[in-house]
Amino acid sequence: MLIPLNKTRNGESGIVKDVGGGDGLKRRLAALGLRVGLKVTKVSGMYFLGxxxxxxxxxxIALGHSMAGKVMLEVEG
Structure with missing residues (x-):
């Protein structure tokens, strides 16, 4: 099941399966090292904002809440 990065719990890991948004956002996230196929772990963040x-x-890396909502993960577990 795919869930947005901003809806995961602190400490939860998953594989990036899709990055939504426009080309500019996709390029920015790729420049930060966030690409489809990579494992990411949420270190900290609030569920609704920040x-x-x-x-x-x-x-x-730190992402804005709405930006993180465009990163879809297949969560481990």
Missing amino acids: PITVRVGHTQ
Whole structure:
């Protein structure tokens, strides 16, 4: 089942299956290292608002809440 990154729980991991939004958003996320097929772990963030911090490999990045909502994960577990 696919769920948006901004709806995952802190500490939850998954594989990026799709990145929605326009080409600009897709390029920005790719430049940050967030691409389809990679495993990401949500480090911190609130369920309804505010920035979300994720770990991709050995790197942590922060995304806006709506931006994170465009990243669809297949959650492990």
